[in-house]
Amino acid sequence: MINIGIIGLGFMAATHLKSYAKLPNARIAALCNASGRNLDGDFSKVAGNIGDKNPLRLDMSGIKAYRDYRELLADPGIDVVDICAPTFAHCELAIAALEAGKHVLCEKPVARDPAEARRIADAAAKARGIFMPALCIRFWPEYAWVKQAIDDGRFGKVLGARFRRVSEPPGWGNFMDGKRSGGALLDLHIHDVDFALHCFGKPKEIFAGGYPKVSGAIDHAMAQWTYEDGPSVQLEGGWAMAGGFGFNMSFTLNFERATVDFDIARGAEGLKLFETGQAPRVVTLEPSDGYVEELRYFLDCIETGRKPARVTAADAVTSVELCFAEEESIQTGRVVAVG
Numbered sequence: 001m002i003n004i005g006i007i008g009l010g011f012m013a014a015t016h017l018k019s020y021a022k023l024p025n026a027r028i029a030a031l032c033n034a035s036g037r038n039l040d041g042d043f044s045k046v047a048g049n050i051g052d053k054n055p056l057r058l059d060m061s062g063i064k065a066y067r068d069y070r071e072l073l074a075d076p077g078i079d080v081v082d083i084c085a086p087t088f089a090h091c092e093l094a095i096a097a098l099e100a101g102k103h104v105l106c107e108k109p110v111a112r113d114p115a116e117a118r119r120i121a122d123a124a125a126k127a128r129g130i131f132m133p134a135l136c137i138r139f140w141p142e143y144a145w146v147k148q149a150i151d152d153g154r155f156g157k158v159l160g161a162r163f164r165r166v167s168e169p170p171g172w173g174n175f176m177d178g179k180r181s182g183g184a185l186l187d188l189h190i191h192d193v194d195f196a197l198h199c200f201g202k203p204k205e206i207f208a209g210g211y212p213k214v215s216g217a218i219d220h221a222m223a224q225w226t227y228e229d230g231p232s233v234q235l236e237g238g239w240a241m242a243g244g245f246g247f248n249m250s251f252t253l254n255f256e257r258a259t260v261d262f263d264i265a266r267g268a269e270g271l272k273l274f275e276t277g278q279a280p281r282v283v284t285l286e287p288s289d290g291y292v293e294e295l296r297y298f299l300d301c302i303e304t305g306r307k308p309a310r311v312t313a314a315d316a317v318t319s320v321e322l323c324f325a326e327e328e329s330i331q332t333g334r335v336v337a338v339g
Contacts (some may be wrong), residue, residue: 005030009038010087032066073100091116100125110316121313133316140290156256163192167247178217185218189237194319210328
């Protein structure tokens, strides 16, 4: 069994707890929250924008509760530190956990700015424990399927791609202080920034528009990524929608011989394939949960002693850098050189 301590007890902690419960080699050994909130294991009032909505009440038998993260890091029985704390705390927590010899999973964005992200990556490179950023969309079934289609070339080259992730403002966590969270640009939009990076690498240039609405930071962004010899990539993301809109994520990829379209709002018919000369069809995938697969991969890396390759500390740094490039373009109205 791999003993896990979770720091930060909001929506993502509840999501991870539900996911760990589905993995036979995971054992929750400790919870930590400076405020004391949810240290009794009752997450029934914790809400989020996606995933299992069932209320969680954790049996705290045999689970230690800490308010000071240093006490958790000093516990020799903890193998993994899972950081679900607010973004502004990630750098301090991740580096301390790595220096304590723990394996570390850190929620996205890995840090509030590129400099802090690089500090974490440098610490991870020197640490004896394994570090992985929790960029879960790389493990989401529909996204993993289209990435495989890109890699194996089954539909030819990608000519164009559009990624969209929008919602009403979150009613949980510390997101409304944009100075600390980075707003929707850094917290929500970063998922598609990272996935586009995963699929196509760093662009040559970025041109973006956007605006603040609720956090004081960029709460809605629309970006065009340009490649020297690659697809036209558009990304839209934000939490500036009016109350009642809910949450939506989608993508459309135009290949040489097919179009792939995904929209989570379509439920079981979310992923559709349109191939030249064939009738449109729904792509049915094996039931899977992106959060569970992400954590399964992380624990497998620990058990086998190999550093994560599917998502790395360097990827997390680049994703933050690309978000900052978009922010620069939004603020200046100019094209920003990247690659």
